[in-house]
Amino acid sequence: MSYLQTRTVSHALRVRKLYKEGCRQLQALYGYHRHVYRYHAVLLRDRFEQNKNEVDMRVAKKLLMDGEKELFMKQHPQPFKFPDSPGGVAYGREPHVPDWLLDIWHPFEKAQYPEYFARREVRKKEFIERWEKKYGKPDPDAGH
Known part of the structure; x- marks a missing residue:
């Protein structure tokens, strides 16, 4: 935009x-x-x-x-x-197709692209680590 x-x-x-x-x-x-x-x-x-x-x-x-x-x-x-x-x-x-749609694929669908989803899992972990380093871990009691 x-x-x-x-x-x-x-x-x-x-x-x-x-x-x-x-x-x-x-x-x-x-x-x-x-x-x-x-x-x-x-x-x-x-x-x-x-x-x-x-x-x-x-x-x-x-x-x-x-x-x-x-x-x-x-x-x-x-x-x-x-x-x-x-x-x-x-x-x-x-x-616009949101990224989370790939998370709900069936394991048989993910098995067709093993290298992509392996790299995707690594990058998701890296993203979460960067997020937690910058903003801290989420408070589990904050949602209640």
Whole structure:
């Protein structure tokens, strides 16, 4: 879930995101005509280059907010999305299979892959040791 925001977003990062999203919107508008898309992408880049040396943060923030508003007002009605991205046609198509499902396999099923399950048991023990070293052993009375 790399699309979830988990940290503070700096001004520079917001500017980069605005530029990238602007290019994606241009791709949605002119994607079938590559030369027209490139022309508009160069014009967009020039708009960003004209203001890259702005030192007054109040002006820079106003430019950024105006750019985000303009992007919102001019967004494509059906923007380009990658298939596996949120909103894409294949997003969530392949379900996440939890690791514990392998623990409930029948022994005959596990016997078909002896090396894998032997290595898996070793790694599970290593994981438990690292967990207990970092967080301590669980308290058996804590659940009651």
